Amino acid sequence: MNRVLINGIASDYVPVTDRGLHYGDGVFETIACVGTHPVFIDQHLNRMQSGARKLDISFPARQLILDDINCLLRGNNRHSVIKLILTRGSGKRGYRYETKQIPMRICMQSEWPDTVAHWNEHGINTRFCETQLSLNPQLSGIKSLNRLENVLASRELGAEFNEGFLSDIDGNVIEGTMSNIFAVVNDVLVTPDLSRCGIMGIMREHIIDIAHENNIRIEIRNIKRDELLQSQAIFVSNSVIGLCVVKQLEQHSFNTDTMTKMINTALQKRIETDAKAAA
């Protein structure tokens, strides 16, 4: 069951004229919440604000969004997920928008997914998706509501696979349907270059930062399917699952290596520290 605030008011409905519905004209964030604490909230709001700026959508006062989140999390003592959506709001027919559009903000709380604990403990089963990511440097990195590629890729997973890896039209593996990808190749941590497509996850940023902090060599570059299959270890990351080890990619099995374990420990510590700092 979802609990939803729309522009700060409890509601389950949005105007049919909203441009988020008509054009995907908006941005979103998915935030892990521990009790009453939204994890890495500043970074989520920074990314959302940056995306809104690129789309020329006016960003509400941060306190309004924080108030929405706090309202939904009040008294909460479990894990949950908050999804924030900011659209350009309602408008007349046609792609053009008014200079003074009033955006619509949605704050939606969902239950913590059952699968996360199992995935974190046992690792995940993955495949390569046939669905390709568009090349569009302008939209790259914007966590917009135009997400049909992710939808099409996710239908390739079926019951058997937990996650699938998408490539761009040049054959570079870019990201999972809902996660960023890391591989350990010759003791170097490699993660795909996302300058032409893909979304830079908040967890991805932390993992890159942890690597720097711990003198782990890291390369942000193109990586093809073959190289990924031959790597020593693979893991994925997103805000809800944190870091999750890939135990199987297509026909190849992988074990958890020491580098991945070390990074995961450091990441969990950062998540705890973030929650404590807010408390």
Next chain:
Amino acid sequence: MNRVLINGIASDYVPVTDRGLHYGDGVFETIACVGTHPVFIDQHLNRMQSGARKLDISFPARQLILDDINCLLRGNNRHSVIKLILTRGSGKRGYRYETKQIPMRICMQSEWPDTVAHWNEHGINTRFCETQLSLNPQLSGIKSLNRLENVLASRELGAEFNEGFLSDIDGNVIEGTMSNIFAVVNDVLVTPDLSRCGIMGIMREHIIDIAHENNIRIEIRNIKRDELLQSQAIFVSNSVIGLCVVKQLEQHSFNTDTMTKMINTALQKRIETDAKAAA
């Protein structure tokens, strides 16, 4: 003012959980209506059904959609615009969808735009947009709700320009923000190849058909900005404006040529015939 039916029931609101809003997970059509008659309705529904099939969204019985349209157009004696939207419906958080999702259909009537008569009489002022179209053969041709590129391009028009032309990342001019493009080059009718991106308009299909019928040589191929600027005449088409002559593209002025006039006459005749056949 809009009049709206959602799943056949008058309403101005949609569920906040709808996947059309969250992911642009749906398709749409914009239909010109003459009095009680939706022009070229069969072709619009064919394209919508084809798009829905590619996205694996179950398509409602056509009669349901026709009933919606007829209900909104009842007693109407003016021109108006019907926008149809079909989304995958509501779902849980996450890109994955259930195999038995119940789609949501929206039928929305808007007033006929004031600008159309003026544009048809005087032609339009156009520019090249810097916004690029993504290359994605899988999504090409699907009139989906992922339309951020059109939104970004439309903001380049300002008050001065009526329409803007988008190129793909290889520099081929593909389409207008809301229209298809035709050029007369050495007495040959040329229209961009849309196999890698862009949407094949219903009017575009009719114009191609009219060219074949009248032994006008037509080429569907790549066209660059320079060639477009040097062409004898340019026009654009969509379901609401029909055929509209480009009088200005960047610094270049164009006159209406005889081929364009002939095609426009034939197109108007087809639109009238379609309305009469239904009456």
